[in-house]
Amino acid sequence: xxxxxxxxxxxxxxxxxxxxxxxxxxxxxxxxxxxxxxxxxxxxxxxxxxxxxxxxxxxxxxxxxxxxxxxxxxxxxxxxxxxxxxxxxxxxxxxxxxxxxxxxxxxxxx
Amino acid sequence: xxxxxxxxxxxxxxxxxxxxxxxxxxxxxxxxxxxxxxxxxxxxxxxxxxxxxxxxxxxxxxxxxxxxxxxxxxxxxxxxxxxxxxxxxxxxxxxxxxxxxxxxxxxxxxxxxxxx
Numbered sequence: 001x002x003x004x005x006x007x008x009x010x011x012x013x014x015x016x017x018x019x020x021x022x023x024x025x026x027x028x029x030x031x032x033x034x035x036x037x038x039x040x041x042x043x044x045x046x047x048x049x050x051x052x053x054x055x056x057x058x059x060x061x062x063x064x065x066x067x068x069x070x071x072x073x074x075x076x077x078x079x080x081x082x083x084x085x086x087x088x089x090x091x092x093x094x095x096x097x098x099x100x101x102x103x104x105x106x107x108x109x110x
Numbered sequence: 111x112x113x114x115x116x117x118x119x120x121x122x123x124x125x126x127x128x129x130x131x132x133x134x135x136x137x138x139x140x141x142x143x144x145x146x147x148x149x150x151x152x153x154x155x156x157x158x159x160x161x162x163x164x165x166x167x168x169x170x171x172x173x174x175x176x177x178x179x180x181x182x183x184x185x186x187x188x189x190x191x192x193x194x195x196x197x198x199x200x201x202x203x204x205x206x207x208x209x210x211x212x213x214x215x216x217x218x219x220x221x222x223x224x225x226x
Contacts, residue, residue: 042217086151096141097166100153
């Protein structure tokens with residue numbers, strides 16, 4: 001069965017810390033790996049990774065895909081309280097199907 | 111302007127009832143989806159429509175029936191509600207007809223369904 005597994009499930013750190021969130025996938029017909037941030041309501045898109053080893057960056061967030069290890073990491077440096085959210089990883093399978101992981105709940109304490 | 115809007119945002123109902131959730135997108139996208147997020151925050155695809163045509167139909171009970179009157183709308187009707195149907199239901203759309211090529215799903219704000 002296709003699956004995406006994230007770790008840790010929950011993480012609590014202090015403002016200013018750097019965090020690394022992990023995602024591993026086991027899906028057929030893999031196309032891309034995506035990261036979303038979910039605060040109170042709708043998930044919002046962060047990154048899409050298709051090629052192995054190429055880092056994508058957006059401000060303090062960065063992500064990279066390792067197709068050999070079937071995994072991806074999301075890094076957040078100099079964390080702020082506004083980074084507190086659930087971070088969802090998803091594998092794009094075939095044309096349209098996204099298989100989501102269970103999410104990592106990140107809490108940043110001041 | 112809300113890009114993907116769902117109504118109602120909250121729905122509390124008794125077991126056995128029938129209910130509908132409506133979704134509309136004003137982004138001009140061809141593809142729309144229904145996702146279910148359970149209490150553990152697992153987001154699972156239920157249905158996908160491309161230009162009113164059903165593309166993905168995951169293992170979802172027959173009690174769930176999607177309807178797409180046009181490509182801007184995708185409604186979800188649920189018959190004979192059960193306790194296990196309690197969840198947040200997200201509607202989403204994607205920019206490319208026939209594929210999530212950019213990877214970017216635009217989600218609605220979710221409809222929290224509680225079955226008592």
